[in-house]
Amino acid sequence: MSEEWEYQIRLNISDDFAEIARTDPQNAAIAPIAAILAKHHAALSNQFDAFVNYVTEAEKQGVEHFPLYKWTKATIEDPAKKAKHVKSFSIYVEGEEVYPKAAADALEADLAPLVGAGVVEKLSKHDTNPANNPQAPAHLR
Template sequence: MTAAAREPVEMRVKEQWQYQLRAYLTDEAAEVARIDRNDSTLHPLKEILDKHHATLVSQFDAFQSYVAAAEKEGPESFPLYQWTKATIEDPVKRAKHSRSFALRVSGKEVYPREIADKLEADLQRLVGGSLVTRISRHDTNPANNLPIPSEYRA
């Protein structure tokens, strides 16, 4: 029997999940990042991102793009349209998501745990400073994802 076969099923499944980190920027840094990710005030963050072949993607801008695409192509093909539209129209959620940035690595939205671990370790030194307020980690395990609220289900 191989070592992998002897591992508990939970361990093998857990290692199959992919991860995404999100950086929550200060109001000032978020405003700059949404306009010019190469601005010199973001240099410490950009340096870490470049090291890991990572880029910032504004959650709010991504939501706006999703809604715009749905409205152009027909919302029936976009299962999260109503929920996403309601989110960007809510002032509290709008402010929250304007400061949230998904980190893509080599153009990928999700990536292996090892990559997420290394990127997160480097980003932690910026938390609490003038750029980053916190970092969060999300995975592809369906049990850990928010369910679509009933009022937005098709």
């Protein structure tokens, strides 16, 4: 019996457009992305902002309940990692962080032509298989 993994599409957006995508996702400068997202009932979620929200929530509710707190906190406090993640966006489909492969494949196919055209630097598809995802280093658990 094969495992059915769910998927997520991620984009790296160029420095010139990342802040626009974070703060004004309907801005005409990124209209091609917005049109594709609308077609797929999808939205951008900035990874750095998500990390900040995770750390903030952990600090409110008790970091002992948030297993990735130390790792995430170290990430947002590292200037090089901040620069990387401020350009990185996860795509949520119908409000969901991960979704079926068919939805991910269709979204990926529509976004692929935008890669290298000035706004989108990189497009990637990730699955929920733990073997394919990085784990927090032991000293940050």
